[in-house]
Amino acid sequence: MQICLQPEYVSNFQCDGAVCGSKCCKKWEVDIDGATYQKYCTIEPRSERKKIVSQIKYKKQKGKFIVEMARDGSCPFLQSDGLCHIQKTQGMEWLSNTCTIYPRIMYTVADLLLRALTMTCPVAAKQALLSKEPMQFERIFIPAEQYEEIVRRATGRLPKLEAVLLDIQRGAIFILQNRSLSIDQRLIVLGFFLDQAGDFVEAGESEKIELLAKIYTAEDFEKQVPDMLHAIIFHPVEYVKSMFDLIETLYGKKAAFQGRERVLMRRVVRAFGLEQEKESLASLVEKYKNDFCPARDDMLRNYGYIFENYLVNEFFLNHYPYALVGTFVQNYILFVMTYKLMEFMAVTMVMTEEPKPDADRLVELIEHMASSFDHNVAFLRSVARDTLKRQKNVVTCMKNLLYAGEDYLT
Numbered sequence: 001m002q003i004c005l006q007p008e009y010v011s012n013f014q015c016d017g018a019v020c021g022s023k024c025c026k027k028w029e030v031d032i033d034g035a036t037y038q039k040y041c042t043i044e045p046r047s048e049r050k051k052i053v054s055q056i057k058y059k060k061q062k063g064k065f066i067v068e069m070a071r072d073g074s075c076p077f078l079q080s081d082g083l084c085h086i087q088k089t090q091g092m093e094w095l096s097n098t099c100t101i102y103p104r105i106m107y108t109v110a111d112l113l114l115r116a117l118t119m120t121c122p123v124a125a126k127q128a129l130l131s132k133e134p135m136q137f138e139r140i141f142i143p144a145e146q147y148e149e150i151v152r153r154a155t156g157r158l159p160k161l162e163a164v165l166l167d168i169q170r171g172a173i174f175i176l177q178n179r180s181l182s183i184d185q186r187l188i189v190l191g192f193f194l195d196q197a198g199d200f201v202e203a204g205e206s207e208k209i210e211l212l213a214k215i216y217t218a219e220d221f222e223k224q225v226p227d228m229l230h231a232i233i234f235h236p237v238e239y240v241k242s243m244f245d246l247i248e249t250l251y252g253k254k255a256a257f258q259g260r261e262r263v264l265m266r267r268v269v270r271a272f273g274l275e276q277e278k279e280s281l282a283s284l285v286e287k288y289k290n291d292f293c294p295a296r297d298d299m300l301r302n303y304g305y306i307f308e309n310y311l312v313n314e315f316f317l318n319h320y321p322y323a324l325v326g327t328f329v330q331n332y333i334l335f336v337m338t339y340k341l342m343e344f345m346a347v348t349m350v351m352t353e354e355p356k357p358d359a360d361r362l363v364e365l366i367e368h369m370a371s372s373f374d375h376n377v378a379f380l381r382s383v384a385r386d387t388l389k390r391q392k393n394v395v396t397c398m399k400n401l402l403y404a405g406e407d408y409l410t
């Protein structure tokens, strides 16, 4: 038996192509592992083998077999009933590793298997994000045979991470689920926690992180929070500059936006009145204070649980602070910035759409942003490069992006 740690929603997940329009079978690269390709070469009768194998090409530059998508970007094996031709004619066990594993992301820590679902799958996103209760985690037993099959399928995608990650996750998730604080306040406390944890790792004292997590999760820890919040005086001008510079880097160079990116940019333009010409920084900051902040506060008052669930899932799923090669602080800065970009896009949606977006629409937006972060390596690299250039250390990042609240302005 193998123990697996996962959010409880994972056990309830049921892939349903009819609900999502088989989203994962479209517009992204499906690679076929060598063993599965060889298996397809044995399919009988020959005509069926040819039908399947002819749609898969070996890409020399990438060193792997890739399914050739149809002109509209959909998988050639996707049938009009939303089902997969290979699964239907050959059986579930004939699916490639990619198709079997998605939308699960897995890694191991010590003897544990950890897994969660990526928010790029609409069905998983609804299950994970729409619960008003804080996300719960469970330990389940996986029979040895099933575990061996998971390991085989996940070859190359099952990173082994430091045991200390479990203490970090315990502390971080506790902080992120502290509903007596605003989301920005929780992110500030998380910054202090990860900064201290990173110092221990760099000093070769990782064993102290267990105690650090105990301190941050103790009942009387709340008393220390006001001092942390007082230390972070928010800079609205830097926030606006950071967001618009990042948006310029990510979307600004494209001559014409397409599809959903175009929709995102239209909302930003309308929300900040940029239709005519580029506004001055001072007027952007005014709009930020007068229109953006009230809309954001209103959104988080009604739907804060969605954003909390996103943060908790994201931290666990991408095994922060080991998501990128870099220090704990650099990982933290990227974690905050990707969240802030997503929150920014959600607020511009609230500012410009009538009727106002409901919970389902906000989840759709998160799913879209998650697709950019998780499936577009160039996009995430640009976010990381731009962010780490501007937010040079943990305190700068917090002061530029996180608002501790009016009570902590002095």
Ligand code: SF4
Binding pocket: 014, 015, 016, 017, 020, 021, 022, 023, 024, 025, 102, 103, 120, 121, 122, 123, 124
């Ligand atoms: S894994 Fe998710 S996106 Fe893919 S078909 Fe199933 S429900 Fe749809």
